[in-house]
Amino acid sequence: MVATRSFKLVILLLLCTSLTVLLAESAPNQQKDTYNYDEYFVEKTILKNAVSKGAVQFQREEDGDVRECQNRSTTSFGSSKHMPPFKFRGHFSNNKNANPNLFNWNKVMVAYCDGGAFTGDVETVDPDTNLHFRGARIFSAVMEDLLSKGLKDAKKALLIGSSAGAYPAMFYCDRFSKLLPSTPRLKCLTDSGYFIDVNKNLQKGKGFETIYKALVTLHGSVKALPKSCTSRMKPELCFFPQNMQQYIKTPLYTIMSPFDIVQVGTSLGDYYNAIKQNNCSANQKENLRELRLELLSKLPNASDTKSRGAFIDSQFHHTRLQNYWKPQNVSVVNNVV
Incomplete structure (x- = not known):
């Protein structure tokens, strides 16, 4: 990836594995998907010098289960060694018709499966499993590598995090901005990661706070x-x-559904089949309505339009930008998508 033109960059923090960066030029020569013209695959790039900086991480389950972490370290969910090519599509496609706004941007997917939102920095290695919890060092190593490849010359930059990747997109949003002091236009975006702490009377699942507490303890976040x-x-x-x-000063935007699959499952319990089969009980419907109202009440102040924004849909899904975005499916009302 070289800065031979006005450098525009999208960095994606998604769900995959660690120590892996996927690079795509605006006119790549990747393997085409024969089933969808706006999709293409990008091979992984390993940051080999990151290991010398201690940036080593293996996947852990979000409930703090080290045993599950060890199991996943032998799969594509926990080691870049087992990671297949990543599919770029939706807002990350290089097809102008499918992605008119970002088709010619440089795109970097920072593959994420450290299980700790790139916040881990534990010096001690688990003696029984040889697992490392150093996600924060991974993020630093990736940024250092990208800055040396032209990121420092970016005229426009977006830091996007989907699902669990939304956390580092928030945590490191201001830091990302400070790394690019000469970039005139820089924003951060979270996609399907604005998970809320619901009313205790509504919560039927284990809830996110239990997950976060275990995460902070295990990763030293x-x-x-x-x-x-x-x-x-x-x-x-x-x-x-x-x-x-x-507490974030950089412009931050949110894409979220009140009926996000992960939010519903974690907060309300197993509604998946009932929703998919259009067979929700009256009580389930009421709980879903309450969940929607809770999300809307916990969004950023709507009056701060220069630094905050939100796109809220009502579909039962997860990760819209990568999996569901197509301009053919978009409706525009009063110049608003």
């Missing part, structure tokens, strides 16, 4: 989280976007 947040509340609460977003 406190020092990677912004002190502006951890000085005011427990570190696990800083993982809630409703709490974290108020």
